[in-house]
Amino acid sequence: MEKNRYLDLVRKHTPKEDRLKNGTIAFLIGGLMGLLAEVLIEIYSYILDIPTKEASTFVIITLIFFGCLFTCLGFFDKWVHFARCGLIIPITGFAHSMQSAALEYKKEGLVTGIGANMFKLAGTVIIFGVVSAYTFGLLRLIIMGG
Amino acid sequence: MNFIYAFLFSGFVCLLGQIILDNTKLTPGHITSIFVVVGALLDVFNIYDKFVLYAGGGALVPITSFGHMLIHGAMLDANNYGIMGLCLGMFNLTSAGIMSAIVFSFFLALIFKPKD
Numbered sequence: 001m002e003k004n005r006y007l008d009l010v011r012k013h014t015p016k017e018d019r020l021k022n023g024t025i026a027f028l029i030g031g032l033m034g035l036l037a038e039v040l041i042e043i044y045s046y047i048l049d050i051p052t053k054e055a056s057t058f059v060i061i062t063l064i065f066f067g068c069l070f071t072c073l074g075f076f077d078k079w080v081h082f083a084r085c086g087l088i089i090p091i092t093g094f095a096h097s098m099q100s101a102a103l104e105y106k107k108e109g110l111v112t113g114i115g116a117n118m119f120k121l122a123g124t125v126i127i128f129g130v131v132s133a134y135t136f137g138l139l140r141l142i143i144m145g146g
Numbered sequence: 147m148n149f150i151y152a153f154l155f156s157g158f159v160c161l162l163g164q165i166i167l168d169n170t171k172l173t174p175g176h177i178t179s180i181f182v183v184v185g186a187l188l189d190v191f192n193i194y195d196k197f198v199l200y201a202g203g204g205a206l207v208p209i210t211s212f213g214h215m216l217i218h219g220a221m222l223d224a225n226n227y228g229i230m231g232l233c234l235g236m237f238n239l240t241s242a243g244i245m246s247a248i249v250f251s252f253f254l255a256l257i258f259k260p261k262d
Contacts, residue, residue, distance in 0.1 A: 017168060019165075019168045019169070022164055022168055023161050023164050023165060023168070026157075026160045026161055026163065026164035027157040027158070027160060027161040027164075028157065029160065030156050030157045030159065030160025030161065030208070031153040031154065031156050031157025031160070031204075032153070032157075033156055033160075033207050034152040034153055034155060034156020034157065034201070034203060034204030034205075034207050034208070035149055035152050035153045035156070035203075035204070036203075037152065037156075037202075037203030037204065037206060037207040038148060038149055038152035038201075038202045038203035038204055039149070039203075040203065041202060041203045052202075056202075056203065056206050057242045059203060059206070060206065060207075060242060060243050060246075061242055061243070061246045063207070064243060064246050064247050064250060065246065065250050068247070068250040068251050068254050069250075069254065072254045072255075072257070072258035073258075074261040084164055084167060085160045085161075085163035085164035085167055085174075085177070086160045086164070088163065088174045088177070088178065089159055089160045089163045089177070089178070089181060089208050089209055090156070090160070090207045090208055090209070091207055091208075091209065091211075091212075091243065093174070093178065093209065094178075094209065094212075094243075094247060095247050095250070095251065098247050098248070098251045099250075099251040099254065099255065102251045102252065102254075102255035103255050103258065103259075103260040104260060106255050106256075106259075106260060107260075114252065114255055118248070118251065118252070121175060122247070124175050124178070124179045125178050125179060125182050125209065125212065126244070128179040128182055128183055129182040129183070129185075129186065129212055129213045129216050130216060130236060132182065132183040132186040132187070132213060133186045133213060133216035133217040133220055133236065134220070134232060134233075134236070136186050136187060136189070136190045136217055137217050137220045137221055137224060137232050138229070138232065139190070140190050140221065141221075141224050141228075141229065141232070
């Protein structure tokens, strides 16, 4: 009885997260990131006169560069905290996690700090991506023949 | 029209991630891992290629495209070299992203000081 009352009190005083607002912000910011990428692809392929496929690689490099730079300048953390998944799911979240790990462990030295810890957060993406891609690729090769 | 599809697709993926983040105890690390696996899974039946065709940049920006590009590069070489090609071509298409992320974050970490 006492325990239930305590839990009720805790629930009452925990700050409520507005899920609808969070979702709307994530949708808008994430959508804008996609729109920005599409616009940049058009601009790159028009100015540099290259096919869309190469232009999309250039766009990913550009977005990663600005994600890293803004993290270093200090205000990208606030943006990520505001937009949550709107900036974590796009490729900028990957850049942000690598850059913040590199900055955080910089004081421990080049090799034991930056070198050892840079993939601390971003490593999961690469490892699960490679393992799942290998498994699915092998299945597809065996079952569907490529 | 491509721009609208790009906005809608990218926004929808982010919204999905935000819903998972709000309603479960998973961390952003879990969610990005799940999305990469889903991206790889969708490419098994060439579904993600259609998203890229219609949404363009909107489908390339979310982290799902990372899994898609991994398996896509692997399958391209697997068609030529068989089972060894899976290992040969895994990073062919994603190398630009990983390479630039490593190099930029290394040199920028040397230049800038951490802000708390």
